């Protein structure tokens with residue numbers, strides 16, 4: 065889709081801001097004849113087709129750049145001439161009930177749309193910046209709640225190992241990790257959901273302002289930091305209920321972890337904690353960096369599970385290719401058995417096929433080449449060698465090689481399997497694993 069008018073207006077219908085139906089109707093009649101009405105329709109249709117979470121327009125003196133955030137990644141759209149962009153913005157603000165003449169002060173507004181049989185609520189935020197003006201258009205997508213590690217992409221062999229640890233009822237520590245903002249909640253929910261919650265009592269201890277979507281059958285116990293409370297404050301009451309497992313979704317410092325571990329020993333009960341990390345060893349070292357009682361931590365830790373999120377290739381438009389043997393070797397995939405891998409088909413405006421016919425963007429993914437997310441997991445079973453290395457304060461490299469020797473399945477290997485199955489691409493795995 066392009067922002068010039070050689071095409072028909074995409075049939076987006078608008079419900080503008082307004083106090084009542086009449087005001088909304090008047091508002092809509094006002095914007096319809098405006099030259100910005102066409103471009104706003106294109107912008108919204110494009111954002112919806114691409115499943116963009118936020119579309120950002122940056123106004124500079126002579127043009128407007130457009131960026132879409134999709135599954136957490138930024139994609140550039142074709143830039144727009146400043147004049148076209150100005151008309152579009154005036155219409156956008158009018159629809160959202162904002163003052164279209166105001167181009168410096170921060171403004172927010174809302175309107176609703178219907179396109180391809182779905183209704184969307186659109187939120188617009190505008191703010192004057194040094195170079196001109198920045199405008200963000202937010203669409204809230206109904207996210208499907210991912211409940212289980214299977215849905216997150218954990219394979220059954222790994223799940224069995226996890227279940228074994230989750231079934232233990234003695235004093236030990238399980239560390240669950242992910243990158244904050246990138247599956248931090250899903251990984252935690254997924255692992256907690258894998259517990260056998262019908263026969264045992266599980267409780268999550270959370271800070272009141274940070275309570276996440278509840279995990280079914282997990283009791284949520286909150287404390288209020290603002291009142292000087294800590295994760296230990298609700299415990300005396302809670303322990304009277306004789307819980308079987310305690311789960312802490314945050315370890316603020318080493319002292320807190322020491323308190324958690326003391327409870328685990330005293331009541332001979334497992335504890336699950338969550339911490340940020342790019343991989344298992346990274347998560348482990350971040351906890352060590354909080355300076356807890358290292359000996360106790362090393363002895364109590366049984367397993368680290370870490371998850372990262374990966375975009376899935378669009379199954380409608382992915383393109384196959386014959387991989388070079390070197391690539392397969394690098395990925396650790398068997399050479400003879402894999403004849404093709406897949407890469408995304410990334411649409412660009414003005415693309416033509418072999419017959420010089422214009423190519424249309426894919427209807428499933430809007431031309432992005434990816435559709436949906438999955439997880440890759442890494443699991444570290446802590447053995448005696450790892451414990452001694454932790455106590456000796458060994459560096460990341462040493463810990464990594466110990467993990468490899470104990471046949472830990474790494475994210476790289478998990479990702480390679482997804483590549484072999486055509487679920488994701490080599491580029492996507494590289495992007496995720498090289499992200500700091």
Ligand SMILES: [Zn+2]
Pocket residue numbers: 378379380381382426427428429430431432433434
């Ligand atoms: Zn596609």
